[in-house]
Amino acid sequence: MAKLTDETRASLRRRSRLVNLGRDAEFSQGFVNVPPFRGSTVLYPDVATLKGRAQRFTYGTRGTPSTEVLSSAWTDLTGAAGTVLLPSGLAAIVVALMTALSAGDHMLMTDSVYSPARAFANKTLKRMGIETTYYDPTIGAGVAALMRPNTRVVFAESPGSETLEVQDIPAIAEAAHGAGACVIMDNTWATPLFFPPHAHGVDMAIEAGTKYLSGHADLLLGLVSANAAWFERLHACVHLMAIPAGPEDVFLALRGLRTMDLRLREAERQALALAQWLAARPEVLRVIHPALPDHPGHKLWKRDFSGSSGLFSIVLKPASEAAVAAFLDGLELFGLGYSWGGYESLAVPVDCTATRTATRFAPGGPMVRFSVGLEDLDDLKEDLDKGFERLRTIG
Numbered sequence: 151m152a153k154l155t156d157e158t159r160a161s162l163r164r165r166s167r168l169v170n171l172g173r174d175a176e177f178s179q180g181f182v183n184v185p186p187f188r189g190s191t192v193l194y195p196d197v198a199t200l201k202g203r204a205q206r207f208t209y210g211t212r213g214t215p216s217t218e219v220l221s222s223a224w225t226d227l228t229g230a231a232g233t234v235l236l237p238s239g240l241a242a243i244v245v246a247l248m249t250a251l252s253a254g255d256h257m258l259m260t261d262s263v264y265s266p267a268r269a270f271a272n273k274t275l276k277r278m279g280i281e282t283t284y285y286d287p288t289i290g291a292g293v294a295a296l297m298r299p300n301t302r303v304v305f306a307e308s309p310g311s312e313t314l315e316v317q318d319i320p321a322i323a324e325a326a327h328g329a330g331a332c333v334i335m336d337n338t339w340a341t342p343l344f345f346p347p348h349a350h351g352v353d354m355a356i357e358a359g360t361k362y363l364s365g366h367a368d369l370l371l372g373l374v375s376a377n378a379a380w381f382e383r384l385h386a387c388v389h390l391m392a393i394p395a396g397p398e399d400v401f402l403a404l405r406g407l408r409t410m411d412l413r414l415r416e417a418e419r420q421a422l423a424l425a426q427w428l429a430a431r432p433e434v435l436r437v438i439h440p441a442l443p444d445h446p447g448h449k450l451w452k453r454d455f456s457g458s459s460g461l462f463s464i465v466l467k468p469a470s471e472a473a474v475a476a477f478l479d480g481l482e483l484f485g486l487g488y489s490w491g492g493y494e495s496l497a498v499p500v501d502c503t504a505t506r507t508a509t510r511f512a513p514g515g516p517m518v519r520f521s522v523g524l525e526d527l528d529d530l531k532e533d534l535d536k537g538f539e540r541l542r543t544i545g
């Protein structure tokens with residue numbers, strides 16, 4: 151790392167960038183990794199420096215060597231102008247929204263959005279005089295017809311993390327920018343490795359680093375990367391709120407970055423194989439995975455994405471609640487719990503039928519979402535096989 155010339159650094163391919171980004175020789179003192187920096191107070195050499203805040207680090211909430219190396223690495227990967235780090239993915243969503251919205255504004259939010267983001271819009275933003283209208287995630291350029299004179303944000307999440315609709319982000323961005331609105335996208339599913347958000351017109355991109363950047367279900371982190379039009383405002387907003395990410399989490403995220411490409415590609419391979427196996431099961435009505443040719447958003451996915459992650463859903467043929475519970479409760483390798491993107495496989499029941507307001511979501515049977523981990527695929531299939539047996543028995 152210390153030996154990399156600027157020219158070589160600029161020409162590195164992705165795998166090499168993941169290995170080398172954020173490895174600052176000044177901070178690591180010869181060790182391979184930058185250690186976690188903890189602290190509130192930063193000392194100044196004299197009053198003039200203190201009054202002018204004329205040094206690289208000024209206070210714990212305003213950045214540390216650890217946060218600086220991770221955010222600069224993320225800025226490089228996303229193709230942004232800058233990145234801020236927050237203590238969770240949901241906090242990243244909140245900060246991006248607080249950056250772009252003011253009282254009296256209107257926001258368009260995809261109907262497929264991560265439900266806690268929807269709750270923030272419906273409760274906190276509403277209380278602050280900001281109105282939200284939900285839109286059909288597959289609307290594409292049609293979002294132009296929903297823009298109002300005070301629409302300041304179009305919020306996208308593609309694919310939706312439960313129902314996996316693929317959004318036409320370039321078309322949405324064109325319509326939003328034409329009306330002077332900011333495009334915020336939750337890019338957690340694809341990560342910048344499979345979807346470079348800013349090259350597709352996104353102004354602020356959210357990543358719940360809790361998922362694939364961590365890869366080990368052992369940290370909470372949110373990242374917001376922003377293009378040049380928005381970074382200064384984002385940076386100012388987050389500093390006024392002072393909600394820094396935890397030093398240990400930042401350190402672990404930087405460690406996760408080194409293997410993210412490997413883990414994500416393996417999750418992709420495993421999830422695709424499992425999705426295909428599930429599609430052939432008699433108990434399954436349909437598999438919802440954007441990389442499968444029968445997915446309604448497959449063409450868009452193929453146009454804009456360079457890979458798929460390990461998160462997808464299935465719709466079971468109609469079955470009782472007790473049968474679905476028996477299917478899930480008895481799984482030995484798939485854990486039952488929220489979040490995703492870890493090394494371990496998870497399965498959760500999902501039901502979006504009651505939350506949607508712009509679109510009707512009627513999948514035709516109970517849904518289950520899988521986050522496929524790194525276990526042996528045959529073991530995962532055997533676990534599910536036994537689950538299907540329980541499902542059939544109860545019916």
Ligand SMILES: Cc1ncc(COP(=O)(O)O)c(C=O)c1O
Pocket residue numbers: 237238239240241264307311336338339358359360370371372488489490
């Ligand atoms: C799509 C998506 N965005 C954001 C988040 C929030 O991340 P965190 O759990 O770090 O708050 C989640 C969490 O499940 C998610 O699925």
